[in-house]
Amino acid sequence: MYSITEIGKITGLPASTLRYYEQVGILPHVDRNDVGRRVYSEEVLEWLELVIALKDTGMSIDDIRTYTAMILEGDDTLNKRRELLVQHKQDVEMSIAKTQVYLEKIIRKVAVYDVLMHQKKKQKNPLI
Amino acid sequence: MYSITEIGKITGLPASTLRYYEQVGILPHVDRNDVGRRVYSEEVLEWLELVIALKDTGMSIDDIRTYTAMILEGDDTLNKRRELLVQHKQDVEMSIAKTQVYLEKIIRKVAVYDVLMHQKKKQKNPLI
DNA sequence: AAATAACTTAAAGTCAAATTTAAGTTAAAG
DNA sequence: CTTTAACTTAAATTTGACTTTAAGTTATTT
Structure with a gap:
């Protein structure tokens, strides 16, 4: 406790x-x-x-509330509860996939900065 | 356009x-x-x-604003901008990892439902 | 015994990120 | 030529998820 x-x-x-x-x-x-x-x-x-x-x-809190309410209703909602969780699982998997695509975009942008900063360095040391 | x-x-x-x-x-x-x-x-x-x-x-919109403002300031902020992006990249990677751990918890819960529903089915067909 | 800390409630307040509203302008279609 | 659709602005409102406040009770420490 x-x-x-x-x-x-x-x-x-x-x-x-x-x-x-x-x-x-x-x-x-x-x-x-x-x-x-x-x-x-x-x-x-x-x-x-x-x-x-x-x-x-x-x-959302609202969807968690729906899920909680189903649990309190008892075993008649087992099927629905499983479906709700499976749906959420799929949503999360989609969300991770989408985030990874965005992450790659951010990584490419960092690479652009690396090129830009390299060029800048070269300009700053024109004697080399 | x-x-x-x-x-x-x-x-x-x-x-x-x-x-x-x-x-x-x-x-x-x-x-x-x-x-x-x-x-x-x-x-x-x-x-x-x-x-x-x-x-x-x-x-956040506020951090995106900071980043946008740095871009408008010009090349003097290149270093800072890169650092901001790299920091965000790391945040996103951490967030994906955390989400994957939670996802596994949700998947285990779905498995619990599968067991429960199997048991229920057995009780509903006591003649088998 | 008094001060401090940890709890209680209901209601009000905060915050980020939009979204909606109100009042007006411009462009295209019938 | 008038109606409809697509835009414009600034300001007010909404939403979700808390968080804070105010006023009170209980428990622990000095």
Whole structure:
């Protein structure tokens, strides 16, 4: 069992974000101790780590909320949940591919600078 | 020479975004025709495509503005510009690597669904 | 016992990146 | 010649994802 600050240290998320995630419904089953403070189980932490993976690969809070709601609905949504994840997996793969194309463009631009700076150097030492 | 709608069709950016990019200083040298409408040269289109590559790999408008300003300053900033691009290249490479780790987590989760759905199928056909 | 730190809530505020609106101008089509 | 489409501007609004604020409670340290 973890406190909000412990979870913050483990995940890198500020306490305010953890409260916000709970409020918008993507972090359910967070319990409270006898004085009303948040207590996170190992299972909640594991779920949060999936939420972070989805979020950091570009899934919107709204779509994560939809997914979370389906989980709370039970096994009837297993198929849909799998489909949602597979779709996201494909989106991420496409996004990586697109990013790699852009990266190559940036690398080519760096090469252009290398040529330009080489020329400049030559002009600066006209005696060689 | 292209009109704003033509550039919109080529790049996928709405006219409002093209005006906004110009306004915030990351799309200089856009000319006007005799009645004040925007006219984009081949060079401006090429620059815009680099801007899109930088933006879609996560560079902020503010950093793109800094980079654009350095270009307008001339050859004295060549070194700095190259360094900025190389730094961004490294950021993008790190980001791709991180995304791939998250992607693997998502793929493992899909595999969990496959197991769960297989079990469910077995329960639903208890006669087999 | 008092000060400090860590939590609580609901509501308001922030931020980047556009996007939309309002009011007007110009060009092309019927 | 008038309607429609495509543009123009500056300013206001929107969106998503938090983040901060204000006011209060609880726990730990001096």
